[in-house]
Amino acid sequence: MTIITRHGSASLHTRKDGSKRLFINGRLWMTNKEHEYQEHEPIKHMYGHLVLGGLGIGLAIELAKQNPAITKITVIEKNEDVIELINTDVKVVHADVYDWVPNEPVDCVWLDIWVDRAGGTRSYLTKRYEEWAGVVLCWPSKWWAKN
Numbered sequence: 001m002t003i004i005t006r007h008g009s010a011s012l013h014t015r016k017d018g019s020k021r022l023f024i025n026g027r028l029w030m031t032n033k034e035h036e037y038q039e040h041e042p043i044k045h046m047y048g049h050l051v052l053g054g055l056g057i058g059l060a061i062e063l064a065k066q067n068p069a070i071t072k073i074t075v076i077e078k079n080e081d082v083i084e085l086i087n088t089d090v091k092v093v094h095a096d097v098y099d100w101v102p103n104e105p106v107d108c109v110w111l112d113i114w115v116d117r118a119g120g121t122r123s124y125l126t127k128r129y130e131e132w133a134g135v136v137l138c139w140p141s142k143w144w145a146k147n
């Protein structure tokens, strides 16, 4: 059986076995399959104030909470429906990662807004956030590629 919860353009499909799928405007955006955990592995190495670009189902938040070196989490999410749908006790800012500017020091940034994997948008965003943070990675970057 699948339980479906919705808010506007966003819907979360949760199965009895715990598997989750987030759809936005009918398109699959995120799951909690094993490969997603593997692809979010860099979060295990991050520290201090972590900024997460894209709330999704909150898998990155889950990993960040397991890392004691992370002292603060701020999530930037542009879709209000996703914010309403996904419950989290972490601070979520309703903004676009292309516009948002931090008003306090940031140590690490993990961007997972599902833009092109290797093209200009990705390198543009990385450069933009490197202005404020020492470590900036975009999904599906590997931690060891940067360090």
Ligand SMILES: C[S@@+](CC[C@H](N)C(=O)[O-])C[C@H]1O[C@@H](n2cnc3c(N)ncnc32)[C@H](O)[C@@H]1O
Pocket (backbone or CB within 6 Å): 024, 029, 030, 053, 054, 055, 056, 057, 058, 059, 060, 061, 076, 077, 078, 079, 082, 095, 096, 097, 098, 112, 113, 114
């Ligand atoms: C692949 S999901 C993120 C999954 C997330 N890492 C997790 O752990 O569940 C991408 C998210 O980024 C959001 N998003 C897309 N473009 C964005 C933008 N320009 N600024 C902020 N959020 C954006 C989408 O609404 C969606 O919630």
